[in-house]
Amino acid sequence: MKGVVLTNGIIRAEDGNRYSFELGDVVNLNDLSDLSEFEVDFEPHENTAKSICLLNQKVAQKAQNKIATKCEEIASFGRYHVFRGVANLQKEDSVGSLGFASLSGAASSMSGLLGSLAISDKHLKIGDEYFRIQGFKGVDGIIENGDEIVISGYKSKGAWLSFNYGNISKRYTKTRSFILMILGSFAFLVIGSILFSLIGALFGEIGASIGFLIAVAGSLWLLKISYNEKQANNYIKKICNC
Secondary structure (H helix, E strand, O other): OEEEEEEOOEEEEOOOOEEEOOHHHEOOOOOOOOOOOOEEEEEEEOOEEEEEEEEOHHHHHHHHHHHHHOEEEEEEEOOEEEEEEEOEEEEEOOOOOOHHHHHOOOOOOHHHHHHHHHOOOEEEEEOOEEEEEOOOOOOOOOOOOOOEEEEEEEEEOOEEEEEEEEEOOOOEEEOOOHHHHHHHHHHHHHHHHHHHHHHHHHHOHHHHHHHHHHHHHHHHHHHHHHHHHHHHHHHHHHHHOO
């Protein structure tokens, strides 16, 4: 049976099914480590592939070179930058790797914070740029190696942290709700007001007033970030025509 390697360990066969495999079952591996995009011929055994032979290696290598080199920044909205290029999937964490750091990305709604505690991030590269899609689960069939995608994010810890993306190849988008982002900003204001009211009870009216102004300023900052993220989301939808 023939098929295509989606990522190391998974083959999508011509019958539409997916088969797992080990590198040791590839008969002509030739010291290759990344088999993504390679066409293969193999013997199916239940849900696994055996006696795998790599086909069209030159074609596959050309596709890998395209993945490694194509990346273009096409727009920016405040701190959010929008990129377009070809996806090269990396590892996936079992738990959101940034944890509470997602609060600053929240304009980023409180749902972004809570989701990062339980839902895995997805790691991918576009050219030389490295991305983390936070709160991403079930990547198979949504983004695959070689898909042309558009993605927005901001720089965090050496990578672009993203919550929003579109798959141009599959005409699919995933963007966060602007309403949830607004609710996150409102929650920040309410919690901040309560907190600084307690401070005021201890340090007097001046302390409470200063604290309230800080809470208002923080909420306005989050609203600005939320608006910039919405602009980036609309741009992604426009590029993907959906």
